[in-house]
Amino acid sequence: MEVKVRPLECWNDFKKYRERYYKNYLEAKDKGGIRWAGSAWAFDAIPHGLGEDVYPLTGEPYGATCAFFHDFSRQCLETIERRGVARDLCGYMRNYWGSIAQNKYLLPDGTTVEPFPKPDFNFTIHICCTHAKWYHYAAELEGGVPTYAVDISVGPGYLLDDKRINYVVKQLNDAISWMEKITGREYDDELLIKAVYAEADSMSTWARICKLNQAKPAPLEEKSMFSLYVLNLINRSDPEVAKLYHKLYDEVESRVKRGIGALTYEQFRFLTDNPPPWAFLKVYRYLEKEYGAVSLGAIYTFGLAGGWLGMDEKGEKWIWEPAPTPEEAGVEITNREEALRWTAEYNLRYRASWQHEYSHWIRKLETYQMIKDWNADAIIMHINRGCELWNLSTLEVRDYLVKNNIPVATYEGNMADPRDFDEARTFNVIDSFMQSMGIERISEK
Amino acid sequence: MGKKVEELPQLKQFREWFEKRHEYAKEWKRKNGGKVVGYYCTYCPEEILYAAGVLPVRILGSHEPESITRPYLHDMYCPFCHDTLAQGLQGRYDYLDGVTLAQSCLHMRQSYFSFVDRVPNIQWSYYMPFPHGVNNPHAAPYLRSELEKFKSAVEEWTGTTITNKELDGAIEVYNKNRQLMKEVFELRKSDNPPITGLHAMEMVVSSQIVDKKDHNEVLEALLEELKDAEVEREAGTRLILIGSEDDDRSFLELVEYGINYPATFVYEECCTGARYFWDEVRPNEDRLMALAERYVYRIPCPAKDWATGELIRRRFQHIERVIKDYNVQGAIITQMKFCDPHELDIPALRDLFDKHDVKHLTLELDITQPVGQFRTRVEAFLEALGEEDLFF
């Protein structure tokens, strides 16, 4: 299918926001502001209550940026390995630790500055084996930065009950007192409430954008989506981020109406499922250019940044519909307790990437349903050595999909360790898979 | 002088239980007519199962090379989780009625779910969202609510009612087991520890797979015998073993019996060692709260040991006490390949040993591969430690 294509008009807005974000973190202290660091999954609305000059640095996107600039990544990885850190640990974390150990901070254009800007505190969550321990050791490498991790291991959203939610809410309450103590600032509940509204808005709007990619031709392809979804991983509780997602939604909706696609030639629609090998995004370009294959998204790109209904109450079906915002749910948030409860419940219930850790079954249904809903012809799975959580269940999912007649290709790699990727072999896998699917090279048509 | 330690029947009994664990469980079932539940990870509140008349047995590997798990678990997950699943797939756990996991590392989780799905004899399974944040004050009350659900699920499945009386009975048996093993460990503080790390490992692992009542009887007899048993071996360098799941006999044999430089493990800081039994259940009118506190406040697995406001690791605090109390001279860190929770602690752990001037050796272990490859490194390590002694 020949397709009309147009560059995304709001592309630069996203790019600029991201540049500003890393710079703000770097320069926060010059303006008397506060810096904090933590996982992209941290409850990032909480530190907003400390003031409007509070700047985060989330570790996974930072680790991905390091990986993208492979030479810097190699230096980080080798520096930290020399300190006895095992090579099979989370790739993002090793880049992050290595960056601290080298005392170099990477900006999104690939330039580095010294020293690595030390946060005033670390605030994170713990769901995989790594998150909290990542920041615990980072804090030690930095000479004892105060660190607080919130345990969210309360099971999947559809099995939540009050006690499970309360466990998380209580920790969030404690975290606020702790932040007040270590920063000496008085906490502002109004700012928290604003941030909590913005968070749901950003995440549910991203989900609505992802749904638009069900259209044929697909208005977006995943490689570009990586530059768009990332705002939800760096600062989703910032009302400005929510606004940018609304702008993007309007533009993508208009592309769908006008039949504008992402690729000039779309003959094959596929999904992926893990963080990509950041140093080798050319895999996506290869698929596009050689085969007219469009990557529609993944439980990663959609599920990490979006709020979704997820498993139904009986645990029998996965529902890829955007989660309700407080306004849509008819909820008015008026105080700290309500705000904490909302953000805890929204994340625990609707954050897709917090569901499939709790059984192979959830991930099987989640993936299967995505393939159906997005009209994908196949899935190309990255067996990602860089993240034990995202690689969890992948082989069981593969088995399930194959049994359900879904074409599956797999390639091995590492999202954030460029030394752990075999480019030629990956292209071979792709070529053989395409051949087996009867997809001709565009040049051979 | 009493009997030679190596000839004590109790130590032989532990070994036999360890080697014939499947036969033991089948025989137990035949005799008692009860159900047997396999548990993954030592955070499982075994007392609740035991109170319902169920025999909880820890699912362990067999240390044999295998490749049958590769279609289900990627090879970046630890060999232990592969090995345990392999046992199920090979039918070695064909007597299990159920299987449960108290949420621990992601590796165990993967193996558990595949075990539930793919081992045909499993009729009942229970995944418990055990808190990871055991260093925060809300973990114990939260766990209490999860224990309540677990208890109801066990009651429903077994058709029993677990009253305080049954819970008290189970707690008593389990606490006694913990006390007795601690008494045995106490003896290892002496200049000439009566038992080796190999004996201790067989003692602890056998306690994870047999009825604790049976185990207690043997432990009591062992303590009697050890009072005047004849210790034939030279203690040599006093070592601590640090690790996750270390039931690899050949490795302990190599270090303690197979090297020219004498060495003895005086403490095993692992989940097949002290971490399993060290802490007791403290009496509480609310029995489930008592259990919750025991499991939350036990020496934590690295998977659960991290900062919630304060930069402390409770496990490290415990290790520091052990170094002092057991006069530890060297540490062998057996790093299970791909085990993230433990790997994440290793840089800081080495710093800790350096701080206390305890020499350390880190070995990356794949429990399904022969340990002979470590001989040279262990030998060099023990030799260096032995030489140091000469100069002081």
Ligand code: SF4
């Ligand atoms: S292992 Fe995966 S889930 Fe865990 S911190 Fe790293 S990237 Fe995130």
Ligand code: SF4
């Ligand atoms: S060895 Fe490590 S990764 Fe494996 S089961 Fe134990 S804690 Fe988990």
